Structures are given as structure tokens and as C-alpha cells.
Amino acid sequence: MRESMEFDVVIVGAGPSGLAAACRLMQQAKEAERELTVCVVEKGSEVGAHILSGAIIEPRALEELFPDWKKMGAPLNTPVTEDQLFMLQSDNKSIKFPNLVVPKTMHNQGNYIASLGNLCRWLGEQAEQLGVEIFPGFAASEILYHEDGSVKGIATGDMGISESGVEKDSYMQGMELHAKYTLFAEGCRGHLGKELYQKFDLDKDNDAQHYGLGLKELWDITPDKHQPGLVLHGSGWPLSKGTGGGFFLYHTENCQVVVGLIVDLSYENPYLSPFDEFQRLKHHPVLKQYLEGAKRVSYGARAITKGGFNALPKMTFSGGLLIGCNSGTLNFAKIKGTHTAMKSGMLAAEEVFSALNNGCNGAKELTGFETRFKDSWLYEELKQSRNFGPAMHKFGAILGGTFNFIDQNICKGRLPFTLRDNKVDYAQLKVISDYSPIDYPKPDSKLSFDKLSSVFLSNTNHEEDQPCHLKLKDQAIPITQNLPKYLEPAQRYCPAGVYEVIEDESGAHFQINGQNCLHCKTCDIKDPAQNITWVTPEGGGGPNYPNM
Template sequence: MREVMDFDVVIVGAGPSGLSAACRLMQLSKQENQQISVCVVEKGSEVGAHILSGAIIEPRAIDELFPDWRTLGAPLTTSVTEDRLLFLSDNKKSITLPQVAVPKPLHNQGNYIASLGNVCRWLAEQAEALGVEIFPGFAAAEVLYHEDGSVKGIATGDMGVSKDGQPNSQYMQGMELHAKFTLFGEGCRGHLGKELIHKFGLADESDAQHYGLGMKEIWDINPELHRPGLVVHGFGWPLDKNAGGGFFLYHTDNHQLVVGLIVDLNYSNTHLSPFDEFQRLKHHPQLAQYLKGGSRVSYGARAIAKGGLNALPVMSFAGGMLLGCNAGTLNVAKIKGTHTAMKSGMLCAETVFDLLNNDVTSGSTDAVFEAKFKQSWLYEELHSSRNFGPALHKYGTLAGGGFNYIDQNWFGGKLPLSLRDNIEDHACLLPSSESKPITYPKPDGILSFDKLTSVFLSNTNHEEDQPCHLSLLDHSVPSKHNIPIFDEPAARYCPAGVYEVVDNGGGNALQINAQNCLHCKTCDIKDPSQNIRWTVPEGGGGPSYPNM
């Protein structure tokens, strides 16, 4: 029998949504002089270890949660001083769009360049000061259910299990955490969230969810080239008309900048490698002018859910709720999800507290949450940007961008129509015979690098003797289907070199190097056969980002 701990509320994931929910619950309990117990479990080795975002942070939600955040020392210190939007027409040329031609949501005045990992570390400090218990290094591996089908809580994964599934000398059984309400803030494509969406039919009335793969590096650069507060976004080269996305370059403090590329995962060319597109992007003069002479200090990658309001599932169910990017609350029009994730966590916390305060400790939270959500600025913001992503998917970067300019700048997101995009990302991939081959330049070790060198900078580590957390539902699919038809795209869409095609003596086969996994979830999303299942590895494994 596993040890059992009981709480009023268990929260899965110490990201911005989960920690905001925890803080808001405790604030309300103190205001109303009510005693409640709140626990947060986090699969990373510490809070922030698995957090990766650009990040430009709009302070609207943090203003609500902690109005005195400046006095409390929140790590929002670099305000945006200049905003640029570029179109890269080829590998040398670019056009700077005048601010009047930029969709309003992409304006960043009043926002901050920050490390979301450090913001989460700060939120965790506030949560613990309020009385929240936080357990880093414990992976929520299983949803527990009552006999009536409602959520009972979660079980953490066993530690010290060998590859053969047998306990070893380090074995420690997981624990059951039972709660009146369980909130799931695992981030994009959370494996428990995915289960809950399917079990409760939460997305039955929603459009297909869409994703992007975001890759990011931190660089130390020449102090003479540093422009604190400069924000550069761009689109175009190196991605072609069959692959959407865009890049970002932010000048932070301490003579550092962050640079990254987001590739929409509905791309069609099976030969495309998002990682290699990112590496050649940095050779464009608009980026290279800042990077030359600098040194790369960190690398990471993460999928983002970008379907917006049209793809948002029902966020509440019997015994719990989905938070933030686990549901898909990112505002793609702003390329920002922190403030929306935080607000979703706060709304969920207020919903749960109302129910606890009225001695409602089970059943669905649908009606209470839906009313709060529909009356909030979160709903208003997501509704006004609902067409942004579908327009780019349906009409392409330039025509879609024109539509979005008209929708956002002329009509404030209130055009009387809702564009739909119900083709799932994995279904957009074309066979190798219909895809144009792509030859990527060899990394120069100065501006561009290989995958393994990059993964080293992410401080990724997994206990070697453990069951593989990346499983194939059918082991014959790679050799019978993905390799001959798609030239096995996993070897390219994975930004960490987890997947390799090797000769096993009887033909080509797919090899999984799970030790390299950055937990980005791209394989779970983009595999054309939907044959790869991502689950949590042993707690504490994965990347250990210092300030991403």
C-alpha cells in the first residue's frame, strides 16, 4: 500500500498557473480566516528547472496577485525600451515594419523582459511564505479516481525502478496525494491533462489544438552591443511558405540577450528540422550583429499550445480543473502566455475556494468557473485574439498578417466571424516523396551548433537505469510506416537528438535516446502515426535550466 497524504487542494506543476493558484488560495483563506491545506508537486529537481519561455511578461496578472511585487523583489527589472518587428526576406535582407503597421497586440510598451524560471522561483517563495507546501522532484505519474469517476488526487511516480521494471536498491514507492480538488498545471501537452481531456470529453466541442516548438538560447554578448530593453520579433526567412513561425531576440540585463525561434508544428515538409532552422537563422545579419564575439551559455526547447480560445477545452471537471498552458490559455496574438496562465490559476483558485467555503467538496466545478471565466479579462483577451492563429494557418504569413492587422487594429478583435482550423498538426506532414529535400549547413561552432552540444548546455540528466518514458504504442510502426514513407521525421523534429534511425542488422530501426529528452513534448504532438506516448520519467530528471 502506498502512503497517503490528504490535502484540501493538490496542484500539479510549479509553473506560473499552478503557483498563482496556490498563492491566491492562501490569500483568500487568510482574508476569510479559513484554514485550508494546499500542496504543489513539481517534477523538476527544483522550482524553475523545467520552465522555459521567451519571455516578455505583461504585468497585469501579477499586479492583481501581488500589487506590491516591486517591494517584494519580483525579478521583473528590465522594462521594454524599444520594440521592432522585422521581415527577413532572405538570408541577408530584412525590412523593419513601421509601428503603425504592427498589430496592436505585438506592441510591448509597459512589459518586462524576464526569466520565467526566476519568476516562478519568486512565486514559490511567496507561496511558501503564505503556507503552501511545495514538493520539487516528485513527478505526478497517475490520476486517481473515486468510484463515481471523479478525480480523487494523484500518485507520484515510484523512484528506483530499473529498466526491466523491477525495484532496485534505491527503490522508493510513490505516494498518493488525495484532495477535495486537484488542479493540473503541467504546462503544454501535460500527460495527465491529455488523459483528463480524453476521459471527460473536455475538447469534444473545441477546435483542434495547435502547437509550436520554441527553441531558446541565452548569450553573453559584447557590452558595447548590448541594448537593455530592446525587443526584436521577426518572421520570414529561414522558414518558407509551408512553415509558419517567427523569431525573437531580447536584450536582458547583465550584458545578456536571449534569442529563439518558434516553428509552427503544422509544417508540411517532412525533411524540415526546426533545430537546424534555428541554427541557420542566427547567421542572418540582423541577429549575427549582436551575437558575434559573444558566447552561448544556455539552450532549451519547449512546445507551446497556440490554438487559442477556439481550441480551448472545458477547463473544469468532476474533482478538478486544468490550468494555463495545460488547457491552452496562451494569447498567440501577443506571443505571451504568462499573464494569461497566472490569471487562469487565480480564477480556478477563486472557484475552488468558493466551493470549499460552501462545503462543496466534490462534483463538477463547471458552472462556477464558467461564470468567473466569462466575466474576466482573460476571456475578453482570448476572444479578441481567437482568429489570429487560424488566419496565419489558412492564409499564410503575409495575407494572414494583413487579416490580423485589420482585425486587431481596425476592429479591436471584434470582427463578427470566427475562423476555424481543425486539421491537427501531425496530419499536415507530407510523405518524403512529396517533400522538398533540405540541406542544412554544417554548424560553425561560433553562431551555430549541433544538437548534442546544445543539450549539454541544458543540464539535462535522467537516471540511466529506469524504464524509458518515451514509449511506442506499436514497435513495428517506425520500420513499416514512418521510415519508408516519411523518412522518420522524429530524427529531425526532436530538438534534442532523442530519436535516431539506425541499422539494426535487419534494416533501419528507430532508436530512442531518452537520456537527452528536454520534455518538450514535440514527439507526442508531431509523430504522423501518433505512435509515440510521452510520460513522466523519474522525478527530478530532465533539464535543469538556471534562468530560462
């Protein structure tokens, strides 16, 4: 029998929503002079280890949570000084849009270029000072339920299990963490969140959720090319027709830039490799001018939830709440999810604290959260941008951008109709006979690189002798179905080289290199057969991102 610990609130995930919720809970407890026990479990080896984002941060929620955040030393040191928006027409041509025609959601005055990982590390310090217990390196692997079906808490995964399922000398049994309320803040495509969606039918009334894969690199550039606060966004080349997405390049502090590409996971071409699209993107003159002669110091990738307002699920259930990107609060019109995730966590904290003060113990669903959410600026902001993503998907970058300029700049998001986009991402993939192979150029090891050298820069590490955390529902499907139809697209959509098809004298075999996994969740989202399920590996495994 596993050992157990009791808390008032357990929070799964030390990202911006989970940590904001933890801080807000303890602030309220301090104001009310009430004792409160709050625990945060984080699968990364430390707070921030698995956090990856662009990131431009709108400080609105942070200012509400900690009005003196500047004096307190929050790591937001580079204010945005200039926005530039481009359409890349080919590998050497581009159009730069005047600011007057750019949707206002893409303007970043008052925002900061920052490392979201470092912001989370700082938020973790604030939470601990307020009395929150944070357990990094412990993955929440299982949801616990009461007999009546309400959520009881979570269990952390066993550690020291061999690949064959045998207990090793290092074996340590997981622990049960019981709570009156459990907040699930796992980020995009949280594996416990998936279970909650199914058990409580949380997405029965919303549009289909949509996702993108974000790839990012951190570069040291020469001082003469560094323009702190300069922000570049763009779309077009190298992504071809039928593939949505866009790039970013931000000049942050310490003579560094972050560069990345977001590829919508609704793409149709089975030959497409998001990683290789990103590598050739950097050769375009708009980006190359800053990266030439520079040094790449880090790499990572993460899926993002981008369905927005129309795809928001029901966030409440007996015993807990879904918050942040686990419920899809990112505002894709702004390409920002930090302030919205934090606000959702703060609203959840306020509802939970109110319930605890009224003697509730979790069995009763927090139905008041919906009213609290609808009365907030978060709801209004997401509602105003509800048409942004569907317009880009339906009409493309130029017509969709024109629609969004009218919607956001002129009508302020108040058009009397809502565009819908209910085609699920994985079902958009076409068969190989509809397309020709893409001839990606060989990396030059100056601007473009291969997957394995990139994964090395992510500091990814997993205990090799452990059960594989990438589960196949049917072992045969990759070779019998996905290979003839799609040339097994996992080989290309995975940004870390986890999946390979190996051919030998006995035929083709599907190989999973789980130790390479960046925990991006793309395979769980994009596999056309929905045959791959991502579950948590042994706690502490995965990337260890510095300054990402």
C-alpha cells in the same frame, strides 16, 4: 499499499498558473481566517528547473496577485524600451516594418523582459511563505479516481525502478495525494491532462488544438552591443512556404540576450528540422550583429499551446480543473502566456475557495468557473485575438499580418465572424516523395551548433537505468511505416537528438535516447502515426534550466 496524504487542494505543476493558484488560495484563506492545506507537486528538481519561455511578461495578473510586487523583489527588472518587427526575405535581406503597421498585440510598452524560470522561483517562495507545501522532484504520474468517477487526487511515480522493471536498492514507492480538488497545471500537452481530455470528453466542442515548438538560447554579449529593453520579432526566412513561425531576440539584463525560433508544428515538409532552422537563422545579419563575438550559455526547447480562444476545452470536471497552458490559455497574438496562465490559476483558486467555503468536497463539478472565466478580462482578451492564428495559417505572414492589423488595430478584435482552423498538426506532414532534402549547413561552433552540445547546455540529466518514458504503442511503426513514408521524422523534429534510426547488417532499428529528453513534448504532438506517448520519467529528471 501506497502511503497517502490528505489536502484540501493538490496542484500539479509549479509553473505560473499552478503557483498563482496556490498563492491566491492561501491569500483568501488568510483573509477569511480559515485553515487551508494546499500542496504543489513539481517534476523538476527544483521550482523553475523545467520552465522555459521567451519571455516578455505582461504584469497585469501579477499586479492583481501581488500589488506590491516591485517592493517584494519580483525579478522583472528590464522594461521593454523598443519594439522592432522584421520580415526576413533571404539569408541576408530583410524588411523592417514601421510601428504604425504592426498589430497592436505586438507592442510591448509596459511589459518586461524576464526569465520565467526565475519568476516561478520567486512565486514559489511567496507560496511557501503563505503556507503552501511544494514538493519538487516528485512527478505526478497517475490520476486517482473515486468510485463515482470524480478525481480523487494524484499519485507520484515510483523511484528506483530499473529499465527492466526490477526494484533497485534506491527504490522508493510513490505516494498518493488526495484532495477535495485537484488543479492540473502541467503546461503544454500535460500527460495527465491528455487523460482528462479523453475521460471527460473536454474537447468535444472546441476547434482542433494547435502547437508550436519554441527553441531558445541565452547568450552573453559584449557591452557595446547590449541595448537593455530592445525587442526584436520577425518571420520569413529560413522557414519556407508552408511552414509558419517566427523568431525573437530580446536584450535582457546583465549584458545578455535571449534568442529563439518558434516553428508551428503544422509544418508539411518531412525533411524539416526545427533545430537546424534555428541554427541557420542566427547567421542572418539582423541577429548576427548582436551574437557575433558573444558566448552561448544555455539552450532549451518546449512546445507551446497556441490554438487560442477557438481551441479552449471545457476546463471543469468532477473533482478538479485544467488551468494555464494545460488548457491552452496562451494568447498567440501577443506571443505571451504568462499573464493569461496566472489569471486562469487565480480564477480557479477563487472558484475552488468559494466551493470549499460552501462545504463542497469535490464530487460536484465547479460549474461556476465557466461564469467566472467569461466575466474576466482573460476571456475578453482571448476572444479578441481569436482570428490571429487562423489568419496566419490560412493566409501566410504577409496577408495574414495585414488581416491581423485590420482586425486588431482598427476593429479591436470585434469582427463579426470567426476564422476556423480545424486541421490537426500531425496530419499535415507530407510524404518524402513530395519534397527534396534540405541541405543544412554544418554548424560553425560560433553562431550555430550541433544538438548534443546544445543538450549539454540544458543541464539535462536522467537516471539511465530506468524505464523509458517515451512509449511506443506499436514498436514496428517507426521502421515499417514512418521510415518509408517520412524518413522517420522523429530524427528531425526532436530538438534533442532523442530519436535515431540505426542501420546495421540486420537492417534498420529505431533507437530512443531517453536520457537526452528535454520534456518538450514535440514527439507526442507531431508523430504522424500518433504512436509516441510521453509519460513522466523518474522525478527530478530532465533539464535544469538557469535563467530561462
